[in-house]
Amino acid sequence: QKEVEQNSGPLSVPEGAIASLNCTYSDRGSQSFFWYRQYSGKSPELIMSIYSNGDKEDGRFTAQLNKASQYVSLLIRDSQPSDSATYLCAVNRGGGGNKLTFGTGTQLKVEL
């Protein structure tokens, strides 16, 4: 079992729709969770972090965390073509070093 799992996609949604991106993780002791967006050929950029169960909203983005189910998701409302990218889920398992483990990413395509 991979430590952080994401569906590779592509996930296609029409412009203006809600895109839902999912991520599961294997280490129940994981403490903090991050969503990064990566455009083709570019490095990741931080979208959101979430540390406690529930929802966290920032503009069009909502991160949801359920530690009991070891599940974290990202919702993108009013999807725009510029949201088309690969979304990486990253998990900090805690302990020394605060290292992140990344999923393989979900490719999102927002279609006109």
Next chain:
Amino acid sequence: GAVVSQHPSRVICKSGTSVKIECRSLDFQATTMFWYRQFPKKSLMLMATSNEGSKATYEQGVEKDKFLINHASLTLSTLTVTSAHPEDSSFYICSARSQGGETQYFGPGTRLLVL
């Protein structure tokens, strides 16, 4: 805030040569910097963690004598790929984290092509 730069952005070198990549935190002090490698259509793989003033900690399978990391100041870390070979061609990305912070901020990456 939280801007990280990398230099060079792209480098082409001959097999057997060494290449140095710089990673700088421009507006914060980075007590910890991370070096990743990403192959096409793959996720980021952590190579090593460097803390200012101490030796880097390498991930399993990463050769420390081949990938030399120096973190001499709170704003600069360098990765030197020694005796580069074509299989070292990849996208190298650094990230930086401030003391007490959990978020890693990524540099723009360096694309290395070894001929």
